[in-house]
């Protein structure tokens with residue numbers, strides 16, 4: 001790592017996110033190409049609920065005050081989930097995605113212990129995310145992901 005790169009990395013810190021980070025988090029997710037359902041699943045009340053139910057499981061990296069990477073965790077008492085991982089394009093390939101995911105993973109193990117599995121859903125064409133999770137020790141399980149939305153919602 002060059003001196004300049006080292007100096008810049010040392011200004012980056014990771015902390016748990018709260019609903020006060022909502023706007024910045026959504027902007028980062030959107031910038032990173034994640035589909036953001038602002039009116040429904042990613043609406044402020046929905047995210048507040050997720051963070052409340054899953055306290056201590058979502059983290060972001062900040063360069064000074066600016067959010068540059070994020071990963072969210074949730075837990076259903078049997079399985080831990082990691083999702084909405086996003087790293088600002090200018091900050092990629094510096095290990096930040098790995099760091100925020102590792103923080104979420106650690107928090108999930110601390111919550112669920114050895115009785116759970118930790119999982120992440122990665123779209124099949126997303127080679128960078130897949131590689132990152134593989135490097136973190138995740139294995140690919142060939143399953144078909146199926147879902148159903150409430151009848152009144154078309155998407």
Ligand SMILES: CC(C)(COP(=O)(O)OP(=O)(O)OC[C@H]1O[C@@H](n2cnc3c(N)ncnc32)[C@H](O)[C@@H]1OP(=O)(O)O)[C@@H](O)C(=O)NCCC(=O)NCCS
Pocket residue numbers: 032033034084085086087088091092093094095096097098099121122123126127128129131132133135
């Ligand atoms: C996927 C993403 C989160 C990776 O974040 P990142 O901070 O760049 O990842 P890291 O620096 O921790 O990379 C860890 C490893 O993953 C692999 N990797 C990451 N990006 C890669 C890329 N573009 N091409 C190939 N391998 C890649 C590498 O093996 C890398 O290790 P290396 O840099 O030592 O070779 C980031 O590219 C991103 O935000 N993408 C858009 C949103 C997205 O797809 N989110 C995931 C949804 S599941």
